[in-house]
Amino acid sequence: RKEVEQDPGPFNVPEGATVAFNCTYSNSASQSFFWYRQDCRKEPKLLMSVYSSGNEDGRFTAQLNRASQYISLLIRDSKLSDSATYLCVVTLRRSNYQLIWGAGTKLIIKP
């Protein structure tokens, strides 16, 4: 079983729709959680950290469920520019800066 698992997609979504995808992690000792965005042929860029209480940044909402060991990303009112691969990332301990990456979920927003 992979340490971090994501549905690879692609998710084909019409512009303006709401889309959500999850990421599950296997190690209950996981401490920090992030969503990164990677555009085609570009480097990953931090989209948002995921906090235990859940957090929102504009159209993006991230949530953490420690009991079920998954994090989620919700995108409202999707834009064409949201098309990208979304990577789920966890770290095991607060003192360990090494990241464990999911393989990513590809999102395609269609006009």
Place this chain on the structure above:
Amino acid sequence: SAVISQKPSRDICQRGTSLTIQCQVDSQVTMMFWYRQQPGQSLTLIATANQGSEATYESGFVIDKFPISRPNLTFSTLTVSNMSPEDSSIYLCSAILQGDYGYTFGSGTRLTVV
């Protein structure tokens, strides 16, 4: 967050040769890392670049193949040695500032070995 300049952005190399990739960060960073990303795959950590000492390599990666230098807090190099077509990939450096859990990445080096 830090800004990382990575070069070269791409290269096509003959098998058996070596390529050195450089990353320059615009501020002093706590940690620097080197990743590899195969087409359609997620990132795989090669090693942690330690300032002034030998890098810490992940399983499956060795110093002879991927020597790394980090002479100061803002600069690191990764060399891909004795290249074969299997080394064709995107190589990315990343850095994290102290107390900041967000990582910043260089723009990547797209390597093709022929």
